[in-house]
Ligand code: SF4
């Protein structure tokens with residue numbers, strides 16, 4: 001039996017002061033985690049859907065997003081599973 005470990009998302013931090021309101025992160029997010037606050041600044045609409053792909057953090061031209069992750073191990077995974 002092998003232990004099943006995975007990345008978990010602890011928080012999504014958006015620095016409004018740095019954000020240039022380009023909306024690229026909102027358009028990119030494959031899980032619709034981010035939404036437009038109304039003025040182009042993203043807000044976290046559904047953190048539970050985040051898969052920690054870190055695309056939003058990587059593409060942000062202003063380095064305004066930080067995806068805070070950790071590493072967690074859960075129940076035993078079946079062999080070969
Ligand atoms: S990609 Fe960065 S600068 Fe553009 S809206 Fe998102 S947080 Fe703001």
Ligand code: SF4
Nearest residue numbers: 029050051053054056
């Ligand atoms: S890490 Fe990926 S899934 Fe999570 S908010 Fe950013 S783009 Fe969306």
